[in-house]
Amino acid sequence: MRARGARLFGEVLRPPADTTGVRRRDGRVIVTDGPFSEAKEWIAGFDLLEARDLADAVEIAAKHPMARGGTLELRPLWDFDVNADHVARTADEEADRDRRLEPSADEVLATLAGATR
Numbered sequence: 001m002r003a004r005g006a007r008l009f010g011e012v013l014r015p016p017a018d019t020t021g022v023r024r025r026d027g028r029v030i031v032t033d034g035p036f037s038e039a040k041e042w043i044a045g046f047d048l049l050e051a052r053d054l055a056d057a058v059e060i061a062a063k064h065p066m067a068r069g070g071t072l073e074l075r076p077l078w079d080f081d082v083n084a085d086h087v088a089r090t091a092d093e094e095a096d097r098d099r100r101l102e103p104s105a106d107e108v109l110a111t112l113a114g115a116t117r
Contacts, residue, residue, distance in 0.1 A: 012077060012079075013077060013078075014077065016034055017034070017097065018100055020032070020054060020073075020074040020075075021073055022061040022064075022074060023070070023071045031109055033100065034073065047064070049061070049074075053103075054074070054103050055115070058108050058112065061074055076102060078093065
């Protein structure tokens with residue numbers, strides 16, 4: 001892929017347990033802990049955001065045009081080194097696969113509410 005120039009960029013997504021959903025309905029921001037996708041849902045596109053933390057990412061995502069009618073799925077990335085031993089990396093990350101490492105939706109909303117006071 002690299003030799004052909006076909007790989008533009010890529011990162012390893014954290015597991016679904018770290019997913020955070022962001023929607024905006026009637027001017028209200030709704031934040032939910034994941035995973036929550038159903039089989040009938042599909043990815044229509046993606047944006048790679050650089051944010052300080054999850055609260056910052058939620059604030060950015062809440063202003064995205066797609067938040068009005070859809071749900072934006074926020075997932076942090078695991079560091080990815082193309083030269084690393086990915087079998088070993090996967091084994092090391094296995095313990096965290098079904099455990100949420102990110103703050104909960106309630107914690108994020110409390111952080112955002114505190115920032116607007």
